[in-house]
Every structure is written in structure tokens, then in C-alpha cells.
Amino acid sequence: MILRRVLVANRGEIAVRIVRTCQRLGIETVLAVSAVDADSVPARQADRTIAIGGAGYLDVEAVVGAAVAAGADAVHPGYGFLSENPRLARACEAAALVFIGPGAEVLEAAGDKVAARNHAVAAGLPVLPGGLVQGADAARLAERIGYPVLVKAAGGGGGRGLRVVLEPGELTGAVAVGSAEARAAFSDPRVYLERYVSPARHIEVQLLGDGQNVIHLGDRDCSVQRRYQKLIEEAPAPRLGETLRVGMRAAAVALGLHLKYQGLGTVEFLVDAERSAFWFLEVNARIQVEHPVTEAVTGLDLVAEQIAIAEGRGLRLSQADVQFSGHAIECRINAEDPAAGFRPSPGTVTSAVFPAGPGLRVDTHIQAGSAVPPQYDSLLAKLVASGASRAEALARLRGALARCEIGGVATTVAMHAALAADGEFAAGGVDAGYLGRWLERDSWSVRDKNG
Amino acid sequence: MDLTDADVTDILALLDSLPYDEFDLETSSFRLILRRTPGGWTQSAELRSAPAPLPPASPPAAGSGGAAEAVGAGEAQAGEAEAPPDGVDAASAPSIGADGTSTPTGGTGAGADGASGVGGTSGAGTGIGRGDMGIGRDDTGELVAVRAPLPGTFYRAPRPGAAPFVEVGSRVSAETVIGIVETMKLMNSVPAGAAGTVAEFCVGNAEFAAQGATLLRIRADR
Numbered sequence: 119m120i121l122r123r124v125l126v127a128n129r130g131e132i133a134v135r136i137v138r139t140c141q142r143l144g145i146e147t148v149l150a151v152s153a154v155d156a157d158s159v160p161a162r163q164a165d166r167t168i169a170i171g172g173a174g175y176l177d178v179e180a181v182v183g184a185a186v187a188a189g190a191d192a193v194h195p196g197y198g199f200l201s202e203n204p205r206l207a208r209a210c211e212a213a214a215l216v217f218i219g220p221g222a223e224v225l226e227a228a229g230d231k232v233a234a235r236n237h238a239v240a241a242g243l244p245v246l247p248g249g250l251v252q253g254a255d256a257a258r259l260a261e262r263i264g265y266p267v268l269v270k271a272a273g274g275g276g277g278r279g280l281r282v283v284l285e286p287g288e289l290t291g292a293v294a295v296g297s298a299e300a301r302a303a304f305s306d307p308r309v310y311l312e313r314y315v316s317p318a319r320h321i322e323v324q325l326l327g328d329g330q331n332v333i334h335l336g337d338r339d340c341s342v343q344r345r346y347q348k349l350i351e352e353a354p355a356p357r358l359g360e361t362l363r364v365g366m367r368a369a370a371v372a373l374g375l376h377l378k379y380q381g382l383g384t385v386e387f388l389v390d391a392e393r394s395a396f397w398f399l400e401v402n403a404r405i406q407v408e409h410p411v412t413e414a415v416t417g418l419d420l421v422a423e424q425i426a427i428a429e430g431r432g433l434r435l436s437q438a439d440v441q442f443s444g445h446a447i448e449c450r451i452n453a454e455d456p457a458a459g460f461r462p463s464p465g466t467v468t469s470a471v472f473p474a475g476p477g478l479r480v481d482t483h484i485q486a487g488s489a490v491p492p493q494y495d496s497l498l499a500k501l502v503a504s505g506a507s508r509a510e511a512l513a514r515l516r517g518a519l520a521r522c523e524i525g526g527v528a529t530t531v532a533m534h535a536a537l538a539a540d541g542e543f544a545a546g547g548v549d550a551g552y553l554g555r556w557l558e559r560d561s562w563s564v565r566d567k568n569g
Numbered sequence: 570m571d572l573t574d575a576d577v578t579d580i581l582a583l584l585d586s587l588p589y590d591e592f593d594l595e596t597s598s599f600r601l602i603l604r605r606t607p608g609g610w611t612q613s614a615e616l617r618s619a620p621a622p623l624p625p626a627s628p629p630a631a632g633s634g635g636a637a638e639a640v641g642a643g644e645a646q647a648g649e650a651e652a653p654p655d656g657v658d659a660a661s662a663p664s665i666g667a668d669g670t671s672t673p674t675g676g677t678g679a680g681a682d683g684a685s686g687v688g689g690t691s692g693a694g695t696g697i698g699r700g701d702m703g704i705g706r707d708d709t710g711e712l713v714a715v716r717a718p719l720p721g722t723f724y725r726a727p728r729p730g731a732a733p734f735v736e737v738g739s740r741v742s743a744e745t746v747i748g749i750v751e752t753m754k755l756m757n758s759v760p761a762g763a764a765g766t767v768a769e770f771c772v773g774n775a776e777f778a779a780q781g782a783t784l785l786r787i788r789a790d791r
């Protein structure tokens with residue numbers, strides 16, 4: 119079925135991103151808006167808007183009700199909010215709406231981290247020693263795994279609900295608190311343990327499937343993280359042996375085939391590049407924040423591919439059609455103050471000047487006068503620099519960050535500029551602990567630049 | 570309409586051959602300014618077209634007005650976050666100021682109490698006047714406001730269903746956590762900031778609090 123009108127059930131930069139591709143494809147867009155977002159940039163850009171009440175972007179009934187009232191024939195959930203919620207996929211189906219994403223069964227398999235882990239094992243992927251905590255066996259399980267262990271929420275994901283346990287004495291408390299938090303955050307108290315690997319890199323593979331065939335669109339390195347939240351991503355992963363890269367891509371495709379994956383998805387891996395080993399982490403069954411770096415090196419429009427799959431047209435690309443060229447780096451510019459412990463900085467944007475030029479892309483939903491409401495996450499813009507080589511992309515990134523001026527709210531721009539100038543980052547292949555160490559070491563320079 | 574990055578790059582390619590340092594394109598629906606700087610070009614864009622709202626799925630009560638105004642009542646107060654009250658020092662958390670009188674902590678410069686308009690006391694029955702009515706002191710001690718360090722949603726308990734951090738009558742020290750303010754998906758615990766007894770709540774659980782809004786009042790120890 120050809121989609122004619124899509125309800126975009128999201129906000130911020132990803133709403134702008136989705137609306138832009140829909141308009142290019144001649145698909146009408148209706149943007150669901152909460153009260154604070156009624157006059158946002160994506161609301162101005164969409165063909166129409168529709169107010170959603172209830173719990174807003176998190177309310178399945180409100181989203182489906184808005185889609186029906188708007189006469190939409192499909193719902194694009196973006197990322198976050200309800201994007202991986204099987205209830206929304208089912209409710210769309212019941213209302214004869216196309217859900218632009220995988221089916222409810224795949225969302226359930228990916229959303230339950232223990233189920234996803236079992237699928238990964240079944241598909242032949244390496245996983246870290248671990249298992250579900252049942253009753254009082256946590257101590258024995260942890261002994262078997264070997265310390266340190268990571269306590270993870272079965273219903274979690276996206277880096278939330280993680281706890282490192284260094285020694286047996288901390289285990290019982292960590293499991294209890296982790297379980298209570300998991301119940302509150304995900305309505306699911308189950309936690310599981312996995313061996314904690316450090317130092318390790320965080321590398322993921324982009325998948326695209328139509329339920330029968332699955333291809334990969336290359337890898338991304340997302341190791342620059344603070345408290346499990348990604349701040350810089352790049353494609354391809356730098357300084358990764360070819361055997362490891364080929365192995366990870368093949369493993370991701372094997373899992374996609376096993377799941378009969380339909381749509382766009384990502385398989386995340388933990389990587390020990392020194393020992394040339396990788397382990398499955400989780401599946402993200404949606405478009406991701408960092409998708410532009412993949413678009414930059416493949417020349418593809420991933421939202422357009424999502425829509426093609428949702429229209430039932432099947433994969434338009436074979437693996438051989440996907441050509442990789444060059445390198446791309448993305449910085450997430452957040453409304454946070456790195457000099458004050460990354461304190462959130464909601465408010466009103468007074469000026470928004472971004473760099474422009476060859477090899478630069480800025481995905482944003484802010485302009486002078488935009489509100490940055492405290493109810494939602496702090497992502498303001500994604501600055502993507504690409505070039506024929508990593509060195510060229512990095513040089514462009516440095517120049518671009520110096521021309522980035524956002525007024526009215528505190529941002530992470532100065533921190534990104536300092537990071538882009540850091541020798542260790544420039545060398546490539548940093549591990550997930552890098553940013554924490556860098557912040558400790560270099561906090562003064564960031565503070566100075568922020569005044 | 571708006572211009573894509575490719576469009577902007579095409580315009581820049583043209584401009585590179587011309588002696589101009591600034592390009593300012595203004596239409597009824599958008600404005601694009603490109604500037605040449607020593608390091609390269611910059612862009613600032615402004616989308617001016619007004620949103621085109623459809624009628625909502627289930628119009629809220631009293632909804633005979635225009636669709637643009639017909640938004641969920643529960644979210645209406647959120648707009649306040651766009652304009653934090655003046656004079657609240659965002660860098661000091663929490664901002665503690667006396668209501669009407671000076672305090673031992675020297676907290677001055679806080680905005681007028683109640684500027685946020687976040688209403689409703691949940692600590693009923695205490696018989697204590699609101700600070701903004703000019704009553705800041707009685708026989709048993711000074712009332713000190715504990716204010717929201719950031720705009721956000723105020724939670725009285727660490728998680729749904731759990732016991733509240735403090736109740737009216739609870740003894741607190743300056744370090745006692747009295748609640749959480751969730752801002753931009755981050756949980757910020759709010760310390761009492763003064764030793765004493767919780768006198769009243771001014772913002773209910775899960776209600777929105779503007780920056781500097783009084784969350785609760787503490788009868789400070791003398």
C-alpha cells in the first residue's frame with residue numbers, strides 16, 4: 119500500500135527529520151503535538167498538526183486516536199517514546215494503520231533483553247556469560263560469571279538501569295535497588311547479570327530487513343559515552359580489524375534473519391578490540407539518533423527505506439548495492455552544562471547559528487525563539503561532519519564546532535570542540551571509559567571555555 | 570518549505586565565487602542568513618509559517634474555540650517553563666530564600682513567591698499562612714521556602730508507590746532529600762537546605778514546578 123498521509127508521533131529533531139523525507143516523497147505529514155510543542159519548528163514544518171492529550175507522546179490510545187482523527191494511513195514513531203512499544207504496533211494494526219517499524223512480535227523479542235539474548239544465542243551470536251536472576255541464586259550466578267558483573271534490567275535498554283558490581287558484598291543491594299528501579303521505570307522488576315567487560319568499545323551494526331531478506335548498512339562506533347548515554351558517534355568504526363568488522367556485520371545479519379526482521383534496526387555489540395572479541399548487547403528496533411552517520415557513508419535515506427518497507431515493497435537494495443565511502447562523525451549538542459555536572463538547561467533559545475558548507479549536516483529543531491521545555495530530553499541538534507577520510511571529517515568537525523553559536527541555554531558545544539581537539543580521540547578507537555577519564559582530566563579546560 | 574543541507578551547499582557554491590560576505594533570503598515563510606566567517610560559512614534559519622492544526626481527536630471540555638487552543642488541560646501549565654522567573658539563580662541548587670524576611674542562609678534575589686503560579690497546598694490543616702501573604706514568621710520559628718532548582722516535575726517519593734521522602738511534621742537536616750525534580754529526563758534530588766520541621770507542601774506530587782517555585786516550607790530551627 120502506498121502511504122499518502124503519515125502521523126509523526128514524536129517531537130524534536132527526529133520529527134523534523136521524518137517530515138523532511140515524507141515531504142520529499144510527496145507524503146502528507148500530520149505532526150502530533152503536545153501543548154508545549156504546538157508552535158515548535160517541526161509543527162511549523164509539518165503540513166498539519168494535531169494536538170494530543172493524555173500522556174502525550176507516551177499515550178498509545180492518544181496517538182492512535184490522533185492518527186485516526188487526522189485521516190492518516192500510517193504512524194511513524196521516531197525514536198524513544200512509543201517507538202519500540204508492541205502495544206502501539208498492535209493498536210495500529212487494530213485501527214488499520216501501518217506502523218512504520220517492526221511487527222509486535224519482533225518488538226517484544228527485542229524489548230525483553232533476556233528474550234533478545236536468548237534469540238542471539240539461538241542465532242549463533244557470542245554473548246557474555248550471564249543470566250536472569252531468579253530468587254536467591256544471584257550470588258551463585260555471579261560467582262559462576264566472575265566479578266565484576268553488571269546488573270541490567272530485563273525490560274530496560276538504552277543504557278538505563280545498569281549497575282556495576284565489583285565484589286560479592288555489593289551484589290544483594292545492587293540487585294534489590296536495580297529491581298526496584300526496573301519496576302518503577304519499566305514496570306518489570308526482572309534483572310539479569312552479565313560479566314562486566316572494561317575497557318571495551320561500543321559498536322553497532324545497522325540492519326534493514328523486509329521480513330525475508332536482511333542486509334546490513336555498516337557499523338557505527340558509539341563509544342564516546344557518559345553514564346551510558348552516547349555523545350559522539352561515527353561511521354565506520356575506526357581502527358577495527360577487518361576480521362572483527364566482517365564478523366560483527368555477519369552476526370548482526372544472522373540475528374536479523376533469525377528474527378525475520380522487518381524494517382530498520384540496530385544490533386549493538388560490546389567489543390574488545392585488543393583481543394578481537396565481540397559480544398551481543400541488545401537490539402534497537404527503531405531508527406536511531408545516530409543514523410545520519412550511516413546515511414553520510416552510504417548515501418541512503420534511512421527514513422525513506424523505512425517507509426518503503428512499511429509500504430510492503432520489500433528490500434530495494436541487495437547487499438552488493440550498499441557501497442561505503444568516506445567517514446562521518448556526529449556530535450550530539452545537548453542543552454546541558456558540562457561545567458556544572460551536565461546540569462540540564464531548559465529555557466528559550468535566543469540565537470542559533472550553525473556551520474554550513476560541504477560535508478556538513480545539521481539536524482535540529484531549534485531556531486531563535488524556540489522553547490527548550492523541561493519535560494523532554496535535552497537534544498538540541500546533531501552536527502554531522504563527513505569527509506573522504508576520518509582525518510578530513512575530523513578537521514571539518516573542528517572548524518564547524520568553532521562556528522556553532524547557540525544562545526539562551528547552556529550547551530555541550532564547547533565540550534565537543536575540546537574533545538575534537540583531543541589527541542586520544544583524534545587517534546580513534548577510544549573505549550567506553552574514555553569520556554569519563556577525559557572529563558576528569560580536562561574538566562578545567564571545558565570550564566574555562568564556558569566562562 | 571525549508572531548504573535542505575544540499576540546497577544550502579549549492580547556494581554556498583555560488584556565493585564562493587562572489588565577493589559577498591552575507592546572504593539574507595527572506596520570504597513570507599522562512600528566512601535564511603548565510604555569513605562568511607574566517608573559518609567558513611555559518612547559517613541561521615527561521616521557519617515562519619504558522620502551524621496548521623487539525624481538530625483534536627476528542628475535543629477537551631469547553632472546546633468550542635479554535636483547534637490551536639484546544640489542548641489537553643493537564644498540559645496547559647507546562648508553558649510556564651518557557652519563562653523562568655527573573656532573579657532566580659540557576660547556578661545554586663536549591664535556591665533558598667525567606668518569604669518576606671531575610672534568612673540565616675542569606676538567600677536573596679529569589680523571585681517573588683508564587684510567581685510560578687503552581688498552586689495547591691497539600692499540607693492542609695497546618696494553619697500556617699502562605700509566605701507570599703507576608704507572614705514569614707510566627708512564634709515557633711521562621712518559615713523557609715525550599716524551591717525548585719530547575720523547572721520540572723516534582724516527585725515526593727523515590728518511585729511510584731514508595732513512601733514519600735518527607736511528610737508534614739518530618740524533621741529534616743539541611744542535607745535531607747525532600748523530593749525529586751525531574752528535568753529533561755534527569756532526576757535531581759532536592760535537599761531541604763535548612764534544618765527544621767516540614768510545615769507544608771506547596772506543590773503536589775507529580776505536579777509541574779517552575780524554576781524557583783516553592784515546593785514546600787520548613788519551619789527552621791532557631
